[in-house]
Amino acid sequence: MADTTDSRLGLNRIGLYAALALLVAFYLSPLESAIMTAFKTQTGFFETSPFVPPTPSTFTFDAWGQAFDRLEQGLVNSLLFTIPATVLSATLGSLVAYGLTNTKWRGQAFVLVLLVAGIFIPYQSVLVPLSRFWSIVDVASLFAWFEPVADRSGLVALAVTHTAYGIPITTLLFRAHYQSLDDSMLEAARLDGASIAKIYARIILPLSIPMFAVALIYQFTNIWNDLLFALVLVQNPANDVVTMSLTSLQGSMVGQYNLQMAGAFITALPTLLVYIFFGEQFAEGVAGGGA
Amino acid sequence: MRSRILRVLRPGEQADAESEQQVRTDGGTSADRPQRGAADSDARADGGVTATADQPSRARRWLDSEFVKSLPFWLPATLLVGLFVYGAIGWNFVISLTDWTGLRQPTYDSFDFEMYEVFFRNVGKGGLLSGPHTQEYWALRNTFVLLVVFTVAALVVGLLLAILVDRDIRYENTFRTIYLLPMSLSFVVTAIFWAWMYNPDTGMINETLRLVGLGSLTQQWISDPQFKLFAVMFALVWQFSGYAMVVYLAGLRAIPTDQYEAAKVDGASLVKMYWRVIIPQLRASTTSAAVVLMVFALKAFDFLFVLFGTRPGPSADILAMMMYRESFGITNWAYGSAIAMVLFVLALGVIAPYLYVQFKRGEL
Incomplete structure (x- = not known):
């Protein structure tokens, strides 16, 4: 630890957490896209991106x-x-x-x-x-x-x-x-x-x-x-x-x-x-x- | 703990106990070897008998043995497993030797290896290198590709996850929980998720590619034969790399911290430290994770079934699917059973060496 400066350590940590967060996004993306889609109307999921939440006009529980x-x-x-x-x-x-x-x-x-x-x-x-x-x-x-x-x-x-x-x-x-x-x-x-x-x-x-x-x-x-x-x-x-x-x-x-x-x-x-x-x-x- | 397991597993243990028991009935005391509790209690039970008769009857001694007394605990369930696993595999082998097809009952009169001959002849038909290839060839080939590529990829991703999670991070549990989450889902559920992810028009994969300016890379992931198997393996790695992570994490935690310190003192870079010092020590984790991942790969049937039905086409057909199609689709029962035996032998080739080594080391 003695030869690493604080700033490099900090940078390493930032990189580490960025990688972890990216992986979280990857592992959750199928679930996220699925849950967003499940709350959309037919036109909603055809016309909007799967990871975007539904708008009031495309939102439905049906x-x-x-x-x-x-x-x-x-x-x-x-x-x-x-x-x-x-x-x-x-x-x-x-x-x-x-x-x-x-x-x-x-x-x-x-x-x-x-x-x-x-x-x-x-x-x-x-x-x-x-x-x-x-x-x-x-x-x-x-x-x-x-x-x-x-x-x-x-x-x-x-x-x-x-x-x-x-x-x-x-x-x-x-x-x-x-x-x-x-x-x-x-x-x-x-x-x-x-x-x-x-x-x-x-x-x-x-x-x-x-x-x-x-x-x-x-x-x-x-x-x-x-x-x-x-x-x-x-x-x-x-x-x-x-x-x-x-x-x-x-x-x-x-x-x-x-x-x-x-x-x-x-x-x-x-x-x-x-x-x-x-x-x-x-x-x-x-x-x-x-x- | 290790020594205790070995003591239980060691052959000759019973012989020891028995000879000791003989001594005991002659008036020995239990004080000479206090750790042998089993033999002690046996001796006591026998003691009552030997007080009147000089020799305890063999039958009586047998009935009093720990073996007989433990039977009610393990025998019923073991018989159930024996019937359903080994009985069924044996039966499956017998069926594979018949010519049973169609909706009639099987007849067990003439047995031969015809189904296996047909299978392996078809694998080689058209030449192994040139083609055109049969469904047998494709199913066998894809099964091997799946076994090797999926397993290696899941191990690599799992190791990466384990190393990241092991870096003394905050919210470690949360990260671990998220990476392992897909494994708690059914193949049916994940296949439906991924069918949507891979949708060429509005699926997440192609949408993301377009978003980051890589629109030229968008593909018909699960209808283009070129990418089908790759797409399936990618989704399976998503689902099971968390498993490899859990196994590797346990392995990493077992490595003493002073080894990290020593590498640091030597001035080794982080990458070098992992590559030279840490990863070589994870061989046991790699082996056990690889075996289980290969078994998962052999079970990938559910996932393919939901994505493609029983006919995924030559580019994504696997033996497990072909077996199901032949038996339950077109009622070629004997042929399906023969394919099932090929699959079984494949699985055996993976697990038998593994279980043998575990057994030898007394680690079971």
């Missing part, structure tokens, strides 16, 4: 209302399968991570490698068998006696499938956390004769709450955002999830960019809210998912 009408059912359906799949995959991941980390037996590493490899599987390599499986295991006729489930067979299939494909990543997240727990505490509990289940319920579970936040947030975002599984597993249009509804809105409203952008924001809203309020946890999930 696009939001229309887009919401198109996406409403999809939003409900998405919530219906995303929430159970998120909670189940996080809970099961916690149990698996505990069973494979804080107990002692040979072969844990092998099971773990098999599970972790599941994170990286391209979904395409299981699509055809999945669609076969869910047409053989016909949820609609299995639950024929219980209409609310039978009517949503596609959503049940999605919930189960996403739970299965979420367990590897949640296991990895919880495992990293459980490895960092103080071992002597668990040893002491064992010496006191606590059973494995008791140690989990009394010690591990309460200490897992921050990690549950990470796993739930990460899984919710992943599952909500998925399109591919839904395309293959949802047969009945009444069960379309929101990403499907948005895709068909985009396909049928060619050129109506205000509607498309409003629809994209409505679809993204739950994950955006989660990200804005729990960004730290999401980042932790992202970092843990790779390492």
